[in-house]
Amino acid sequence: MSKVFLFLKKLDFKKHHALYVMALPAVLVLLIFAYIPMFGLIMAFQDLNIAKGIFGSDFVGLKNFQFLFTTTDAWVITRNTVCYNVVFIFLNMFFAVLLSILLNEIHSKILAKTLQTQFIMPYFLSMTVVSIIVYSMLSLNNGYLNRMLMALGYNKINWYMVPKYWPFILVAVNLWKGVGYQAVVYLASISGISEEYYEVAVLEGASKFQQALYITLPHLKAIITIMLILSIGGIFRADFGLFYTVPQNSGPLYPVTDVIDTYIYRSLTTLNNAGMATAAGLYQSIVGFILVLAANKLVTKVSPENAMF
Template sequence: MQSFLNVMRKNKWLLAMAAPGALFLLIYAYTPMLGLVIAFKRYRFDEGIFGSKWVGFQNFEFLFATRDAWRITLNTLYLNALFIVIGTVSSLIVALLLNEVRKKGLLKFYQSALFFPYFLSWVIVGYFTFALLNYDSGMINKLLESFGFSKIQWYAKPNYWPFILIIVYVWKNIGYFSVIYLASMMGIGHEYYEAAKIDGANKWQQITKITIPLLTPVITIMTLLQIGRIFYADFGLFYHVPQNTGMLYETTDVIDTYVFRSLRMLGDVGMASAAGFYQAVVGLVLVLLSNWIVRRINPDNALF
């Protein structure tokens, strides 16, 4: 006990600096976890959280007993996996290209231009997409007509939408992730590249033998963090960009949008809470499993 008090006294200023962040996590991350009990109750507003009837796993059964359960689950996993792979590769390519820009003013301009879409809300991005894909006056259909092709009813063709969602996701997020990788590249010592040049290595060999291997820990951490949220679809992307069009549910409907519509129409808070609980548990399991695999391959690249 005395040693603990000594440590606290010795690090009192560091603890004081960490206190606001710890308090924020306690209030907004850990305290709401008490509400997970709603997932196991038939929640009624007049009875409150703890006064509502306990129903066990009934909410989970309701969530996955529908015919749409497999579709929304597969859509969530499939599209998020594509986002992780394509987003990581494209962000690395952009970061590598930015790393070759030597003029600081030009580099800042490129970074700002790429980062700007990240600050746009999905509502605005949804309207941008609609302006491009609208059947009557959309820019894409106008271009198709000018080249002699027939117009496409984009909002009635679900098979196009996985590609559209990937393009929109990459366009909006590529600046954010590329800046992270670029910052890591700037931390690589120039002596590695100078030694490689002396040995006759070309630019491609420098990238594959120096840059990518030294970025592997950062890439691994970013990938593991994204895997942890692979069951959490970006609600704004899947709801606002397809404009919540029923004809596109086959390829755009995910767990989050399905639960939102169910909650809005049925008002079943217990089922919505069960979906969130399910997503969190599966995300935790996937992070632990992925981290275990990485640790087996290379312990230095593991998240923990």
Template sequence: MSSFFKSLNRDKVLLLMALPGTLWFLIFSYLPMFGTVIAFKDFKIHRDGFFASVLNSKWVGFENFKFLFSTEDAFIITRNTILYNMALIFLGLVLAVAIAITLNELVNKRMAKVYQTAMFMPYFLSWVIISFFTFSFLSVDKGVLNQLITSFGGDPVAWYADKRFWPYILIFMGIWKSIGYSSVVYLAAIAGIDKSYYEAAMIDGASKWQQIKFVTLPLLKPLMVILTILAIGGIFRSDFGLFYQIPRDSGVIYSVTNVIDTYIYRSMSQTGNLGMSTAAGLYQSVVGFVLVMVTNYIVKKINKENAIF
């Protein structure tokens, strides 16, 4: 016991630094896990508060989970969620690494910081604001794109009523908003690479492309794999703001814009069934956990050093 208190006193500065993050996870991630029991109950509000509501609600087992799988739209929303996330993960990875390498190779470092800041700014904008910007481009009568089309003699396009364009629009907007933040992570990793590797490559006569191919990318590979594994864990979750705010809740294009999260929100706003919503969230979390474990296992079999654990 004395050794425990000695180590506690020795590491008190580090423990104090970790305390805010620990409290955040405890309050917002671990304590709310008690609420997952709602997924198995017919939740009814009780006058004595939340805990009384949970305890007095009827146990219904897996009845709430049938909501996601019994609907006619189950296949569509699952397909959209998986395909959109796969596209965002793959394109986000490739473009983030490419932009990070490009910024690192710029000779004018002051301009590189300007470009980095310009790409990073959209990350701080809410989807509500971005939806208005998008509408200013896609509006049928006053939109910038339609004005350009009509100026060249074409007919205006009803963007919010034509589902053909929306997979590309949503993927583009998702990448545009997040690419700046993702590239900063890889740019920081590149900055931490020992310069002696590049010096040795230049002595061997390696070109700039060969330095990137045989030095930068191999050293970035562990980070790329770890971030991809974590992203795969969220493949059944979607950026709610992207899929709800950008299409402006246009029912005509639901078949290509509706994902699990938006479908749950629209359904719950109509039925008010909190048990079904909790069941859907628990389902997404469990599937995400399984995907992380399976992906990590596969990576571990290929290269143990690149696995998360």
């Protein structure tokens, strides 16, 4: 109790009451939308009956998890979720760093700001808008790509019925939408690098490539590490809009577009199985948490100064 009292005393509500009042809305939002819903995790261990409610439904132990992992869908959705996210993480990081270095070389402020705005704009588009843009490109009868194919003498492709093209389409859409935002984050870090490093490098005869390799990249190591750790933590979570809205929820594409998040949604809306959906969500959270700890532990071993905690 004495430790609790000392902790409350350090908070000093009277002295910092204005700051606590300003923080209160954020704390309430976090409490209502992040912590209180955690009580719903009990559904992962129940055969949920809506009429009986959470506290009246029968407990089934780990049967929801057993059913989830014994279905053929478990391997498909886990494989798709992990593989796509691994590709997204490293491709986005590579192109974002490359783009930030190129933008940093533009000396015209007007041109630089214009290009930054254009590259970051897709990030703020909703996936509904993105899906419409993609559909305008891939529509069977009126899509731009099919028109180009027909103009070149090839047959039209029913893109929404052929799975083999979609891994490339989804990767391209993800890059187009997300790389600009990451590039601006890296660019902000680059802008903090002292110009003296580059001036000395020029005097020593270093090329632009050598400057980027030996000056820019080492200074970006900390922010790259932090973003990598955070990304690894979300490797079992997929962008629902990207995998559900963009492919138009097309059944023939499920083998390459179905991920854990879309599977949870279908479990709720089609199968009416809230227990299994909750089990899948809990599975995501636990694995993601373990991955964050593992990634941070690895960084601590290799480069302790860049670890998050």
